[in-house]
Amino acid sequence: MTTPEPSATLVVLDLVGIFVFAISGALVAVRKExxxxxxxxxxxxxGLGGGFLRDVLIDAAPPAALEDWRYxxxxxxxxxxxxxxxxxxxRMxxxxxxxxxxxxxxFCVAGALKAVDYGLGPLPAALLGMTTGIGGGMMRDVLAGRVPVIFRGELYATPALAGALVAVMLDRADVPYGLAAAAGATVCLVWRLLSMWRGWQAPVPRGSASV
Amino acid sequence: MTTPEPSATLVVLDLVGIFVFAISGALVAVRKExxxxxxxxxxxxxGLGGGFLRDVLIDAAPPAALEDWRYxxxxxxxxxxxxxxxxxxxRMxxxxxxxxxxxxxxFCVAGALKAVDYGLGPLPAALLGMTTGIGGGMMRDVLAGRVPVIFRGELYATPALAGALVAVMLDRADVPYGLAAAAGATVCLVWRLLSMWRGWQAPVPRGSASV
Amino acid sequence: MTTPEPSATLVVLDLVGIFVFAISGALVAVRKExxxxxxxxxxxxxGLGGGFLRDVLIDAAPPAALEDWRYxxxxxxxxxxxxxxxxxxxRMxxxxxxxxxxxxxxFCVAGALKAVDYGLGPLPAALLGMTTGIGGGMMRDVLAGRVPVIFRGELYATPALAGALVAVMLDRADVPYGLAAAAGATVCLVWRLLSMWRGWQAPVPRGSASV
Structure with missing residues (x-):
């Protein structure tokens, strides 16, 4: 979840992200008793699954989280x-x-830029950024015995992919690293919050599903 | 899914295989709404999961599919x-x-021969070939919330393992690469098509399953 | 599942462990028909999943089991x-x-000490030891379409983590390798057997789970 010399700010943001994701996982576990x-x-x-998946796929093993006890x-x-x-x-x-x-x-921005550092092209890097953002939640749902909620209409992965793409493209255009990351993260965040507040839904297939 | 210098024919065949597997995954998703x-x-x-799994296990990361946008x-x-x-x-x-x-x-033949290229012995290489063929479908079923269909009687993995073994053994006996691959693929294909047309089933355990 | 020059005794113990784990997986499959x-x-x-997961995470790929046909x-x-x-x-x-x-x-001890050999710190190494012990069973349950049984009250992972920690700590304190391993394995074994015989349970969340 970190690039070669992560600033203290980045590490703190990263840990906050892991904390919030981990709470969502723990809440699912409590509800499943x-x-x-x-x-x-x-x-x-x-909290850590998305980053692990990315690190294994880009061969950055052992994952950063295994080398830093704070993670x-x-x-x-x-x-x-x-x-x-x-x-x-x-209730909250x-x-x-x-x-x-x-x-x-x-996560989507940090994951995408890390994949770029490891030599991947823009499209695969953006997909790995999205994977970093959504991978942990998908593993949570599989282990809890349910179909991943992100497949069920809510707009979650699309903002992550968009944010990752923006960050990767700006980085490729030699925009400074911090600016590219901030722009990508903002795109993802605004889109995701708007989807939540407006109840935007991803389209579902039309017509009956013949079995 | 590719060996060092894959011919154009091989790449096209590989992409066709991915396309067909991907359609089977998308159909499951549509039926799960x-x-x-x-x-x-x-x-x-x-489409890509089986190859990813193989590449991670033989340490061929990052998987080929992440370095080629066509995949x-x-x-x-x-x-x-x-x-x-x-x-x-x-309907089709x-x-x-x-x-x-x-x-x-x-997939079973290409996966097995790639594992051989990475130094694995014949039996592990054949198992990884089978894994390449069936891994994507298994991940599809787990994500869709059902027990993998290939565990439920239909003959699917056995032909893949047989085809992979034939290809690996012929390759070991210095049969030219293309011939070994074609022979293995034919064994798998014929066996699989015959199973479908004749309704062959894998044996299930006899007697009641004591809980 | 092995360290650089495993003794014959260790290999035999390892194979016995794989055999027993594999039987538990096969029994689940039989009951799911x-x-x-x-x-x-x-x-x-x-039998092999926990070790595969560990080897992929510490970048010890290809997993040892793929290079030794006995495994x-x-x-x-x-x-x-x-x-x-x-x-x-x-019935047994x-x-x-x-x-x-x-x-x-x-498995928990061998996995933890292998992670130490690959340069991980004590806490991550102990977690990977636990993962080696419980990973195969978790994969079994996900593939069989049920929530992992080790999340359901029985004390299984805690003894594995404790045993792995003991082995790693003693190894760090320059206790001879065999002694550290034996002490860790004993802690795990005794705790697990006592839990089974006394019916000890892990605590579950209190209060209703608001949805």
Whole structure:
């Protein structure tokens, strides 16, 4: 989730993103009535899974999170907080979703720019950025025994792909790194928040699905 | 999905295989009433997942598909075609299954020979060839929330393993590469088509399953 | 699943662990009424999946099991035995669970010490040890279409994490390798067996889960 010399600001943003994603994973586990270990695993998988998937695919193993204990402690903290205070967190779900949008914006841009650093072209890099943003949530849903919610109409992956593409394209046009990242993250964040507030939906196939 | 200097023919065959696999993934998504993004993801995962899994396991990362935009565009095209014309495709399922058998034959042989190129022994290489052929479909089913259909009686993995073994063994016996590949693919294809037409089934355990 | 020059004893123990894990996977497949191929795949995934996951994450690809045919034959044997004799095995489930505890103890320690050899710090190494022990069972459950059983109250992952931590810490304190491994494995084994016999459960979240 980091590029060669990440600034302190970037690391903090990254950890906040992991924390918020991990809370979403832990809330799913609580609702499925899993035990404390299930809560911690879903927190960890949701917070770190997207980055792990990206690192394995671009051969940046071992994933950064395995070499920095802060990346491991943050999902544990998120899991324990959720385990203890889930009724309160459940009532703040709207707020959690706003933070989650920030996490998505950060992850898609950071993931895409890391893939560029590892030599991938613009399109694959943008797809890996999107994967970094949505991968953890997909693993969460598979482990919790449900079809990934991002396949069910809500606009979630499209903003991530758009933000990643913007960041990669600006970076390619020699726009300074920080500016390219900020522009991409803003595109993703604004689109995602607007989708949530306006209830925008992705189109579904028309007509009956013949079996 | 490619060996060092793949001929144009091989690339075309490979892309056709990905296209057909991707259509099978997109059809599952349509039947599960997923949105357009779910359709595209299941198309991509089904078309490319087996090759990704193989490349990660033999440490050939980043997977070839991430370095060649054609490999990424083909599942997108298959997904969009299915999204728009799924009623017609659903009616042609038998034809889709025949193409799918061609895809399986190609993937199992190409995957096995790539594993040999990366230094694996004959048996692991054949298993990775089979994995290349069936991995995408397994990921499709897990993401769609169902037990992989290839565990449910239909003969699908066995022909893939047989074809991969034939190709690897002939390659080891210094038979020219193209001939070894063609022989292996033929074994897989004929066996798979015969199974479909005759309704051959894999054996299931006998007796009640004590819980 | 092996360190640089594994002794014959270690290899035998490792193969026994894979065999027992593979039987647990095959039994799940039989109960889900999968065909013989499904039984073999679930046997292989359960026996080898945890080690594959670890090797991919620490970039020790290709996984050791792909370079040693014995590691591939053991799950096949376990799958065939279960396919043929599952009623008898089902009646011996308590015994299978005891062997499974031995497998868990072995895998968590061997996985953690291998991660140390690959340069990971103590905490990530212990987590990877736990992952080696529980990863195969999690994949088994996802492929069989159920939420991983280890999220459902039974104490399984905690003993694995504790055993891995003990082994890593003693190894760091320059305790001889064999002694560190034995101590870690004993901690895991005793804790797991006691949990089984006393019916210890992991805590679950309190209060209703607001949706």
């Amino acid at each position: 899993l035990d404390v270990f299930g809560v911690l695993v879903l927190a960890g998988v949701t 491991l402690m943050v999902p544990v903290a998120a899991g324990l907080v959720t385990f203890l205070y889930h009724p309160a967190l459940g 779900e709207r707020l959690v979703n706003v933070f989650d949008a920030f996490g998505l914006a950060l | 997923l949105d357009v993004f779910g359709v595209l993801v299941l198309a991509g995962v089904t 990424l565009m083909v599942p997108v095209a298959a997904g969009l075609v299915t999204f728009l014309y799924h009623p017609a495709l659903g 399922e038998r034809l889709v299954n025949v193409f799918d058998a061609f895809g399986l034959a190609l | 999968l065909d013989v191929f499904g039984v073999l795949v679930l046997a292989g995934v359960t 591939l034959m053991v799950p096949v044997a376990a799958g065939l035995v279960t396919f043929l004799y599952h009623p008898a095995l089902g 489930e308590r015994l299978v669970n005891v062997f499974d505890a031995f497998g868990l103890a072995l």
